Amino acid sequence: MSFKEEKHGVVKITAAPHVRSAESTTRIMWSVVLSLLPVTAASIWFFGPSAVLVIGASVAGCLLTERLFGGQRNSISDGSAMITGLLLGLCLPAGFPLWMAFIGGVFGIGFGKIIFGGLGQNIFNPALLGRAFLQAAFPVAITTWPGPAPDWWVLRGDNFALPFMSPGAADAVTGATPLGNLKFGDDPVATPLLDLLLGTTSGSLGETSALLILLGGIYLAIRGHLNWHIPVSILVSVFAFSGVFYWLGLSPFSPLFMLFSGGLMLGAWYMATDMVTSPVTHTGCWVFGVSIGLLVVIIRIWGGLPEGVMYAILLMNALVPFINRATQPRKFGSPRGKPEPAAEKES
């Protein structure tokens, strides 16, 4: 008597283990999207319809590219392209022309991910690669920060500029970001910490409110969808190094200002923690995070740009394979720190 006869159904034969955790890649990805919603909502609150348009254009670029070139598997449903689109949109200025945001999404997914073989194969964070491309291609547009708008529904710049035309004169007044102001401003004044926390300041769409990013990040860390070692090591490292340089009088940025300004929070909680492009071991994550922190501080203080989070993360992304190789787990039964010689064999 076979199971089939007994059951009038199909018997399942699988390899052990026969039970699996409820965790799934798709669930991780979509809960990252979910945790970004407050930040997105805040960006719409601060920057009006421009935020919707810019984020929408970048998401559209990502999803379309994923759909067209992502292979046979319906890879949009895994949510990773959605995250890339959302993150890219959130690190662009409000007045950014939509076609550029769209191109950024196409580049991020196409050249940042699919060209390497799709999900899980890429070396660099696709959203950051998309932004780096935009930074190189449109350096003026990406550093044009809108000032306060008279009304919520006013566009914060020439969002509808046509491709390859120079953007029309911005209606709104442009204002420097807190970092740029303190570094290059004629009258350098540190933005109050409360404004940095709440996001009532100039900057990229989703980078302004450190508080909401922190909340989203902590939510993910508690759910186990984010490796907390990475953001913590980055923030500790930025705080420590900038503290030392501030104390030595080499830097105009106080450690707390460093922590809450610019793209650091978004970068530390959402970009650097991208599982695909970060190290696999906890030791590796600390090496990765501390290095990113140091690079951020160096670029911010001495670099030619006001902000360095993007390049710091991309640089360390490139080193992840080496970090992984150098931080392999200790072999069970061998003393800590001393890997058992591989040649030793039981006869």
Next chain:
Amino acid sequence: MAARLKIPGLPSFRNGVHPPENKDLTSGIPSRRLPFPDEVILPLSQHIGRPAEALVKPGDRVERGDVIAKASGYVSSFVHATASGTVKSIEHWPHPAGAMQPSVRIDVDPHSTQLQRPRLVPHWDEVPAEQLSEEISKAGIVGLGGAAFPMHVKLRPPEDQPVDVLMVNGSECEPYLTSDHRTMLERPEHVHQGIRIVLRALGISRAVIGIEVNKPDAIEIMRETAPTDLDVRVQPLTVKYPQGAEKMLIKAVTGREVPSGKLPASVGALVQNVATTASVAQVFETGQPLIERIITVSGRGIRQPGNWVIPFGTKLSDVIAACGGFTEDASEIVFGGPMMGQSQASLDVPVLKATGGILVLSKSECKRQDILPCIRCGKCIDACPVFLNPQLMGALARVDRFEEMTENNLGDCMLCGCCSFVCPSNIPLSQLFAMSKIQLSRLKAA
């Protein structure tokens, strides 16, 4: 799943996973005796090592407890008739491990009283230690924790690696299974008596019984019945899979790590399962060899989950019938626990010495999930109890780079399934490793 808080003060090992326990389905159900089936099928290979050599031929009358096959080498084991009857044939028969295996088929005599022949067994306290291990070998005793390693081999540790502590494994970390739990509750004196005999065979006097704290009643009863003249201690352990794995148990209790490729004896320890020691006690008490054990029949695909004393060789179909049959949504039958057990394709397979559980999982308990690409989240590395890098090894296995897997310590992998369990992309890591091990041994043989 958020990481569970560690209970301070309770020893454990690093990493591991927390699968849903599902032990309350059967943990409160006392074991009952399954009716003797119409026939029993006794494979000659129910243990690690060489298959036993059949001593009977078709037509022979055998009584319950008679030897029907003898060990064919040092690492081998005796097989006994588990029910009185007539040998019908010796033929290839479906084996729970997958392939067809030579097996002795016995037609069970429906009119037999199923009593064994009186057998003379020396008193365990009066014979030399070597004779103890010989008696244990003749009784066909193998490790009942799952590996079925012949016990007498373990009782002779290498000369240069003396054992100073016997580790008795009552952790039962596999979800669903409660047979060891019931053994401790129902036969604590047998477990302790077995420990006593094994200690004498080893010539030592120290034993530690490791029990996960999800079995407080077992911890209590084992403490109450512990002998006072020996150094036998009960050690409560953190509930975590695979706490019952030899290396993990030793690490948790003694803090010592068994080096790669070495035996537990290299750190002075020897591990025996509680059900094994209970069966040792039975040999010297009534002369009954290893012919039956408590088996958990559980899962949401079976109508009446429970614990049963089942003679080996009973066919799966007889067990299922005795437990009320399948439910509507039964979907998979597993011999062993859900983490390391083996799927069964036939209802004709017999219950073996190492079968601690029979699970019938429903559709909702073993959902099929799509395999997605690895996203290098590192959860498998955090789960691996022997500190491997399953992520890297999985990638190597998929492109047949088996030698490189050996360099990454594939040999240390015990196929516990933690990596597969946690993988959010549902990559069948432990299956890949099992196949790689087979491929490697083929390459070596060629």
